[in-house]
Amino acid sequence: MNFPADLKYSKDHEWIRVEGGMATVGITEFAQKELGDIVYVDVNTIGKELSQNDVFGVIEAVKTVSDLFLPAGGKILEVNPELNAHPELVNTDPYGKGWIIKIQLNNTDELHTLLDAAAYKEMIGK
Amino acid sequence: MENNKNIKKIFLHDVHLSLNARMIPFAGFYMPVRYTSDMEEHITVRTSVGVFDVSHMGEFVIEGPQAIALLQKITTNDVSRLTIGKAQYSCMTNARGGIIDDIVLYRTSEHSYMMVVNASNIDKDWNWIQMHNTEGATLKNISDSICLFAVQGPNAKHCMQKLIKENLDQISYYSFIQTELAGVPDILLSNTGYTGSGGYEVYVSNENALYIWQAIMNAGSEYGIKPIGLGARDTLRLEMGYCLYGNDIDETTTPIEAGLGWITKLNKSFIGHEVCIEQKNNGVSKKLCGFVMAERGIPRSGYKIMNRDAQQIGIVTSGTQSPSLAKGIGMGYINTEHAIPDKDIYIQIRDVLIKAFVVKPPFYKK
Numbered sequence: 191m192n193f194p195a196d197l198k199y200s201k202d203h204e205w206i207r208v209e210g211g212m213a214t215v216g217i218t219e220f221a222q223k224e225l226g227d228i229v230y231v232d233v234n235t236i237g238k239e240l241s242q243n244d245v246f247g248v249i250e251a252v253k254t255v256s257d258l259f260l261p262a263g264g265k266i267l268e269v270n271p272e273l274n275a276h277p278e279l280v281n282t283d284p285y286g287k288g289w290i291i292k293i294q295l296n297n298t299d300e301l302h303t304l305l306d307a308a309a310y311k312e313m314i315g316k
Numbered sequence: 317m318e319n320n321k322n323i324k325k326i327f328l329h330d331v332h333l334s335l336n337a338r339m340i341p342f343a344g345f346y347m348p349v350r351y352t353s354d355m356e357e358h359i360t361v362r363t364s365v366g367v368f369d370v371s372h373m374g375e376f377v378i379e380g381p382q383a384i385a386l387l388q389k390i391t392t393n394d395v396s397r398l399t400i401g402k403a404q405y406s407c408m409t410n411a412r413g414g415i416i417d418d419i420v421l422y423r424t425s426e427h428s429y430m431m432v433v434n435a436s437n438i439d440k441d442w443n444w445i446q447m448h449n450t451e452g453a454t455l456k457n458i459s460d461s462i463c464l465f466a467v468q469g470p471n472a473k474h475c476m477q478k479l480i481k482e483n484l485d486q487i488s489y490y491s492f493i494q495t496e497l498a499g500v501p502d503i504l505l506s507n508t509g510y511t512g513s514g515g516y517e518v519y520v521s522n523e524n525a526l527y528i529w530q531a532i533m534n535a536g537s538e539y540g541i542k543p544i545g546l547g548a549r550d551t552l553r554l555e556m557g558y559c560l561y562g563n564d565i566d567e568t569t570t571p572i573e574a575g576l577g578w579i580t581k582l583n584k585s586f587i588g589h590e591v592c593i594e595q596k597n598n599g600v601s602k603k604l605c606g607f608v609m610a611e612r613g614i615p616r617s618g619y620k621i622m623n624r625d626a627q628q629i630g631i632v633t634s635g636t637q638s639p640s641l642a643k644g645i646g647m648g649y650i651n652t653e654h655a656i657p658d659k660d661i662y663i664q665i666r667d668v669l670i671k672a673f674v675v676k677p678p679f680y681k682k
Contacts, residue, residue: 230613252547
């Protein structure tokens, strides 16, 4: 399984890619495999200010529904418009075309509480 | 909820692991929920052929001249109409008319029947039947020595025909033969299933199970046969509106409420008969209905069903995104006054009411 070294990871299986004060968030390859075929990504928090670990949306697989947790606090700017018609992008390209939201970070210090790729891999036992 | 120490393994557990199955505890067994993808496995069954290992299911043999009297008493369908070589879908109900289990009954000879029960109910059903066997029929629980493979899909017939001498065109729906399959004797092969795509179910004793599994896989290879998990089994059955015990039916629901009146024969006597007659004559307060989402949203078991004025009128018992329809579909109990085809209802999904329409299943039509 692939866990890019330039990303940070949460214990709830989200990844975050930071570019300046902005960041992109998605779920990890491990998470998408566990969930199975993704059929719906429901984010109704656009424009909201949320704290670290808050629920920002829900991801639905054929069999399961899971909350999506924000790896670092901030304002939800955008949800990936492609996911509406193609939620399966989360399965096929979880770190690329399957990104879920973009956020404006509140406090970049929170990033230090996240895991790097090696620590995340260890946590999931891969 | 399930205590992992008591969870059993099905006979071919290691075969499924070698096929990269994800095994999850279900009904007291580790079961393959998925090998590759629920969606891909679903489509494989709808378009070609797939094989399910559903060896967790229970099998009881009920024999002797008294067997029919016992079965007439404990099941809702009319066993006197079940001829040798035929299978019958039926229910066992308690004195309140509540469904103890939904079952398939096979008549294997003049005085011999095999009852196939849900895995989660094996012990409960076995105790119930023993307790009511005042007729003195001979009972055998052979669940642990039998494997069950369901070969399902439009190419299932071509696949299975390669393995038997009899012409499968002679085996009509809900009929079966006891035959030799791939050279192995004493196989029960029935034209039955739980997917709506046609196919066969194969009952084989444990000692021959691996050989038969491989023979089916080899026979199906030219059609791209794949092993199919419980994930796809659930979406396939739900597209047909088939009930799942524990979700859509249980001891708090009667066959009349569940739309199983067609397997409830009120001209004979059985345990729960009075309640079913009363409900048939006076109507029921809730009915199991199918519904299709009119807008985007996926119904799930336990979600509330509301009317236009946001008052609760029912509850969802099964739901999913239909792979064939690419829409949310579900089943649930709805107060009778709202249980009308085409009626608009609303499913509460995370505090939002999403519109749906009551429909009569099947959702998927060939």
